[in-house]
Structure formats: structure tokens, C-alpha cells
Amino acid sequence: MELEGKVALITGAGSGIGEGTAILFAKEGAKLVLSDINEEAGNKVLVEIKENGGEAVFIKADTSVAEDSEKSVEVALKTFGRLDIAVNNAGIGGAMAPVGEYGIDDWDKVIAINLSGVFYGMRYQIPAMLKNVSGSIINVASILGNVGLAKSAAYVAAKHGVVGLTKSAAIEYSSKGIRVNSVGPGFIKTPLLEQLEKEQLDQIIALHPIGRLGEVNEVAQLFLWLASERSSFATGTYYPIDGGYLAR
């Protein structure tokens, strides 16, 4: 098992990529702090992990609230005594509109969850990891952390922000044992895509040279590599995993 004895905090663990990552990390021996704003979804994942012999706790937390991020780290330290891995994954798609029409509240909401949420997470995760002079932080960006997309300015800006924030944190903390990386999934089959019409989805699939959407486990496998010691020289980097989307 690759993560035996490690303690991992995963935000947005109640669905999609976070859920798949939590289940994979549990199979690999990690003790988990699952956090999500959706209590019911988070508890469902908790039960599944426990039924399969894993160790986990759930905390209801909103990543756009700094105190919630602090509490999530406190739960890791109180329950398991340490924090080794953090996957800052919680995110929303947000409203879709051109920049000249984008709702101010819609903008603020996406930035608060998708960008400030990652900063708040690291703000409290890093001091906890410094105690052991080791840690791996995985910030979930997107291919849209690298290129733009019409009608998605807030999402695109937040994800580009996550890539930059990750680089800064890596420069500051890699020599102190904490590796920090971001991941850029292409479009992955999760509830996040449910807001898209079938026609939009077909157009999106066509943008992936591989000819299909990604599966949650295909992304979770990259997270596992980044979380494990196998990636011991990897830090400060943005890793696309995108079926060739960015190759065009």
C-alpha cells in the first residue's frame, strides 16, 4: 500500500474527483479527513470507506470560509495526530456568461470557492505539515488553469490563480519538506458537468483528441502518485491530465 500510515485531508470529498480520490487513498492505507459542504454526500463516502475497512472522519466545511479550513486541519491533528497530504479539490463550475455580462456575485462566489478556498486550505495545512518537515499538497486546477474558455471567465481566472498560488507555495516550502503541485484535469465525467446540455458536451468531447471524457479514477491515479513518495522530486509544477486537450 502506497499511503500506509499517512493522513490525508480531501476537500470536496463527497462527489466526483474528491470521492474517487478518497476511496483510492483509503485503499492505499491512508487515514482520511473528508471535508465537504454537503453533509449527506460526505457521510455517504465516509460510510463506504469504513465499510471497506478504511479509517476516516467527515467534517462539514465550506472551503470559502477560512475558519472552516482551519477546523478541518484541527480535526486531522486531533483525530490522527498529523497531516501528511492535502488535496484541495472542492470547486464549482459557476455561472456561464461573457465577461461583459458576468454577474458580480457570481464572480465573487467562484473566486471565493475555487481560488480563495485553495489559499485558505494551504494557509492552515502548511503550518501543520511543517511540524513534521514533510507533506504533499495537491491543488486541483483544470486545463482551464492554462487556457481560456468562453463564458467561464471566473472559473478560468480562479484556476489560473490556483496554478500561480501553487508555484509560490512550492518556492517557499519545498526546501522545508512540503511539495506543492497543481493538477489540470480535462473534462471528467462527474456531476460537475451535469449543468451542460448534450450538444455542449459533444462539442467538449470533440476537443479531447482521445475522443472521450476522462474517468475519475484516471485523475485520482495522478493524485496518488503526487501524494506518494514516488513523486519525491516533483514540486511547483502543473500537471495536465487531459486526453490531449492542451495539445491542440
Ligand code: NAD
Ligand atoms: P463535483 O461537483 O462532482 O464535486 C465537487 C464537490 O465539492 C461536491 O461534493 C461539492 O459538494 C463540494 N463543494 C462545492 N462547493 C464547496 C465548498 N464551498 N466547500 C466545500 N465543498 C464544496 O465536481 P468534480 O468534477 O469532482 O470537481 C472537483 C474539482 O475538480 C473541482 O475543483 C473542479 O473545478 C475540478 N475539475 C473538474 C473537472 C471536470 O470536468 N469534472 C475538470 C477540471 C477540473
